[in-house]
Amino acid sequence: MSIRGWQAWLTVSLVGALTACGGPTGPVFIALTSDFADYQTWERVKLGDGTVEGLTGHPVGPRIGYRNMKPVNGVYPVGAILLKVITTSDGEEFFALSKRGGGFNGGGALDWEYLTLKTGSTGAPVVFTRGDNPADPDSAVPNSHGYGDPTATGVTCNRCHGVLGSERTDHVLSPVWP
Numbered sequence: 001m002s003i004r005g006w007q008a009w010l011t012v013s014l015v016g017a018l019t020a021c022g023g024p025t026g027p028v029f030i031a032l033t034s035d036f037a038d039y040q041t042w043e044r045v046k047l048g049d050g051t052v053e054g055l056t057g058h059p060v061g062p063r064i065g066y067r068n069m070k071p072v073n074g075v076y077p078v079g080a081i082l083l084k085v086i087t088t089s090d091g092e093e094f095f096a097l098s099k100r101g102g103g104f105n106g107g108g109a110l111d112w113e114y115l116t117l118k119t120g121s122t123g124a125p126v127v128f129t130r131g132d133n134p135a136d137p138d139s140a141v142p143n144s145h146g147y148g149d150p151t152a153t154g155v156t157c158n159r160c161h162g163v164l165g166s167e168r169t170d171h172v173l174s175p176v177w178p
Helices: 003-020 157-161
Strands: 043-048 063-067 081-088 091-099 112-119 125-131
Antiparallel strands (some): 043 063, 081 091, 112 125
């Protein structure tokens, strides 16, 4: 068999193995720091003042939302990113949802990945934590980065975004953004 034949066979075999094992299905997008560089050019909306601490699992402060894509028939496409910027007394805090796809986060907000970001040296946000339950800055057990231990009890993203019924709005909870 030629090299090209082996490559084709290996590709088909790997895709088949992943599918048989319940691996990723459909397109997959993994948000990188570079995907947030131009967030200020995205659609922007005021999300409220967030004056009730603990109500949403995010810090108190005015919130501005940004999104790079709109939903199609009520569902965000793979590659969509929603970013919430909260102004606190300590500066800005960034929280994001990224439509990763591939069946990611099957036990919560299906296909969505959560990210926290910090302001980098250039002033642009940099991905700090990510996953289906990224480290929670408000949890009780700090890690070496000063953020909470993802295994600690406390607020998790899926606690709100992944609850039964949230799939009706593709797990996006803001009434401002359908």
